Amino acid sequence: MNPETKTPLVRLAKREAMEPWKAWCIRIGSILLALVLGGLLIAALGKNPLAAYGTILDGSLGRASALRQTAKIAIPLLGTALAIAPCFKMRFWNIGAEGQITAGAIAASYFALFWVDKVPSALLLVIMGLSGALAGGLWALIPAFFKARWNTNETLFTLMMNYIIIGVVRWLQGGPWEGRPGSQIIPQFDSAACLPKVFGVHCGWIIVLILVVFIYIYMRYTKHGYEIAVIGDSVNTARYAGMNVGRVIMRTMFLSGAISGLVGFIVASGADNTLHDGVAAGVGFTAITVAWLAQLNPFAMIAISGMLAILSKGADTLHTRMDVPASISDIITGMLLFCMLGCEFFINYRLIFRGGKSSPEAPDGKEAVKHA
Amino acid sequence: MPDFVQLFIALVVAAITYGTPLLFGTLGEILTEKSGNLNLGVEGIMFMGGALGLGGVFYYEKAVSVPNGILAVLIGMVCAFIAGAIASLIFSFITITLRANQNVTGLALAIFGTGIGQFAGEYMRIQEGGYISISNELKVFFINSPFPQALQDLPYVGNILFGNSIFFYLGILLAVAMFLYFGRSRSGLHLRAVGESPATADAAGISVTRYKYLATVIGGGISAIGGMVYITTIAGCVWNHEGLSGVGWLAVALVIFCLWRPLNAIWGSVLFGALMILYLRLALPFIPTQLYKILPYVVTVIVLIFSSMRNNKEKQPPASLGLSYFREDR
Numbered sequence: 001m002n003p004e005t006k007t008p009l010v011r012l013a014k015r016e017a018m019e020p021w022k023a024w025c026i027r028i029g030s031i032l033l034a035l036v037l038g039g040l041l042i043a044a045l046g047k048n049p050l051a052a053y054g055t056i057l058d059g060s061l062g063r064a065s066a067l068r069q070t071a072k073i074a075i076p077l078l079g080t081a082l083a084i085a086p087c088f089k090m091r092f093w094n095i096g097a098e099g100q101i102t103a104g105a106i107a108a109s110y111f112a113l114f115w116v117d118k119v120p121s122a123l124l125l126v127i128m129g130l131s132g133a134l135a136g137g138l139w140a141l142i143p144a145f146f147k148a149r150w151n152t153n154e155t156l157f158t159l160m161m162n163y164i165i166i167g168v169v170r171w172l173q174g175g176p177w178e179g180r181p182g183s184q185i186i187p188q189f190d191s192a193a194c195l196p197k198v199f200g201v202h203c204g205w206i207i208v209l210i211l212v213v214f215i216y217i218y219m220r221y222t223k224h225g226y227e228i229a230v231i232g233d234s235v236n237t238a239r240y241a242g243m244n245v246g247r248v249i250m251r252t253m254f255l256s257g258a259i260s261g262l263v264g265f266i267v268a269s270g271a272d273n274t275l276h277d278g279v280a281a282g283v284g285f286t287a288i289t290v291a292w293l294a295q296l297n298p299f300a301m302i303a304i305s306g307m308l309a310i311l312s313k314g315a316d317t318l319h320t321r322m323d324v325p326a327s328i329s330d331i332i333t334g335m336l337l338f339c340m341l342g343c344e345f346f347i348n349y350r351l352i353f354r355g356g357k358s359s360p361e362a363p364d365g366k367e368a369v370k371h372a
Numbered sequence: 373m374p375d376f377v378q379l380f381i382a383l384v385v386a387a388i389t390y391g392t393p394l395l396f397g398t399l400g401e402i403l404t405e406k407s408g409n410l411n412l413g414v415e416g417i418m419f420m421g422g423a424l425g426l427g428g429v430f431y432y433e434k435a436v437s438v439p440n441g442i443l444a445v446l447i448g449m450v451c452a453f454i455a456g457a458i459a460s461l462i463f464s465f466i467t468i469t470l471r472a473n474q475n476v477t478g479l480a481l482a483i484f485g486t487g488i489g490q491f492a493g494e495y496m497r498i499q500e501g502g503y504i505s506i507s508n509e510l511k512v513f514f515i516n517s518p519f520p521q522a523l524q525d526l527p528y529v530g531n532i533l534f535g536n537s538i539f540f541y542l543g544i545l546l547a548v549a550m551f552l553y554f555g556r557s558r559s560g561l562h563l564r565a566v567g568e569s570p571a572t573a574d575a576a577g578i579s580v581t582r583y584k585y586l587a588t589v590i591g592g593g594i595s596a597i598g599g600m601v602y603i604t605t606i607a608g609c610v611w612n613h614e615g616l617s618g619v620g621w622l623a624v625a626l627v628i629f630c631l632w633r634p635l636n637a638i639w640g641s642v643l644f645g646a647l648m649i650l651y652l653r654l655a656l657p658f659i660p661t662q663l664y665k666i667l668p669y670v671v672t673v674i675v676l677i678f679s680s681m682r683n684n685k686e687k688q689p690p691a692s693l694g695l696s697y698f699r700e701d702r
Contacts, residue, residue, distance in 0.1 A: 160625055164669050327490035
């Protein structure tokens with residue numbers, strides 16, 4: 001018989017675990033909520049929200065050419081989200097994917113520009129891919145080394161590394177690799193250095209889908225994946241179990257950077273056919289939210305990156321057809337992220353209202369207290 | 373006055389102009405981070421502050437026949453502050469109450485805020501059928517120094533000390549106020565305790581939630597003023613998202629560079645402002661201009677590395693930076 005006077009109106013308790021179907025219901029509900037909020041915004045502009053969403057869907061999926069454009073947006077998002085997943089599983093906040101993509105693109109572009117007449121096309125593409133992966137990995141290894149050795153804050157370090165490498169691209173654009181003098185543009189790659197197309201979209205999508213399976217197996221069924229999970233849960237436990245935490249951090253970051261670098265190669269060679277300072281174009285940041293919202297599950301990432309790509313491509317159509325500024329896609333994406341981030345709370349925690357003893361989950365709660 | 377002195381003075385004045393938006397952005401983020409919240413959405417917050425602050429002044433001028441300059445400056449600051457505060461309130465609700473990951477939420481806010489900023493800028497342009505701009509009579513109040521001409525004409529120091537826009541002096545006042553607040557007041561001590569060890573602060577009876585909310589919301593409002601300052605003093609009172617992009621991230625970098633100290637932010641922001649424009653004023657033949665522009669980031673990385681290597685207790689990020697607090701976690 002606790003005295004009721006001191007009990008606050010709402011208390012929080014951690015849930016043990018929620019059935020997956022319930023959790024996914026909450027997540028889908030949050031997506032719907034975000035779409036309703038976005039609809040209200042569109043209505044506030046004096047447009048019909050349903051027509052607007054229809055335009056978004058039609059503009060992104062309606063025709064084969066639109067579908068290809070949407071896929072082109074989704075490929076780097078998905079690839080980079082996969083790259084980020086192992087780091088985030090390890091609670092290593094790598095927000096430098098933007099820079100790692102760019103580093104990979106630089107290395108790939110070097111071979112595309114200067115080796116094109118030295119080796120056959122297939123070999124050239126392989127070299128470009130490998131060098132991109134290596135460059136991205138090495139670029140990611142720098143903050144990882146300092147994290148492992150001196151525990152330097154990786155969030156801020158990786159963030160700064162983005163702007164450094166993007167500055168290097170700007171320098172290459174205006175200096176050593178500039179095409180026509182004064183143009184500030186690096187020349188288009190020779191067709192031998194461009195990824196071939198499969199079903200009308202550059203074959204990067206095949207690489208990325210293979211990576212989905214690879215990351216799934218790597219995280220779930222390998223010793224490396226297990227070490228990453230243990231470090232993410234508790235660094236001290238990992239040390240006690242005899243894991244070399246510093247080495248795992250550096251290894252995982254290298255892998256993450258390498259995949260991002262590969263994405264950089266895919267974007268430069270497949271989509272842009274050149275190198276420019278916007279090669280990553282914010283993908284490194286958006287992919288973080290993709291990975292996180294997918295609960296680091298590679299297959300869920302396909303759905304979420306697809307959804308964001310539909311929004312992004314659809315908003316362009318919305319801009320041309322209904323005269324709504326294209327930046328509305330960023331706003332709706334932001335709302336979507338907010339709602340989905342917020343909804344995890346209702347999956348992980350339980351609200352207990354004062355006097356509300358007849359909650360169906362109360363027995364679970366008592367059990368949990370006993371265990372604790 | 374010799375030529376190189378004149379050149380130097382011109383450089384410092386320009387550096388201060390470019391540093392002032394950073395000063396606000398940084399001071400706001402320092403306040404936020406002192407409470408243990410790492411708000412990576414500064415970029416978005418400054419976009420919102422820039423667009424909505426400009427919008428506030430524009431519509432004020434449109435509504436009134438004889439606009440008052442000082443009131444216009446105030447309206448710009450208040451509009452920007454409110455925009456930033458609302459953005460940070462969303463961030464606070466999701467990270468403090470709903471305990472979501474701060475890095476991810478901050479990035480989401482960066483996407484959302486840049487979207488809102490561009491959307492508002494674009495929408496106002498469509499609505500008004502042309503560029504959103506403030507009249508020249510009103511611009512003067514944003515750009516010119518509040519001090520009398522006689523002081524500005526003092527040899528050597530006049531222009532540097534008295535020739536800057538009013539925002540620089542407000543920024544200095546704010547930095548000093550924050551320094552006194554953190555170091556000399558009980559409430560500031562509580563705030564730092566919340567940032568260092570929320571569990572300890574909670575046990576001592578300090579309301580962790582309230583301090584985190586207030587610091588983050590006010591900090592976001594201050595950062596947003598930086599965006600407005602950029603648009604009104606540097607971008608010529610026209611919405612220009614190209615110029616503003618990157619300033620917010622630079623402010624995040626500057627927080628590290630300043631080692632979370634408000635007084636360091638004053639000279640730090642002027643230094644970063646100088647690094648931003650140095651390539652225009654001081655072209656060295658052997659360093660390409662584009663590589664100049666990455667200097668602020670390189671310097672920040674070096675500071676970050678050295679501060680972690682020396683492991684000096686005074687020069688660390690707040691210990692709980694980036695972590696959500698739940699009382700029942702151990």
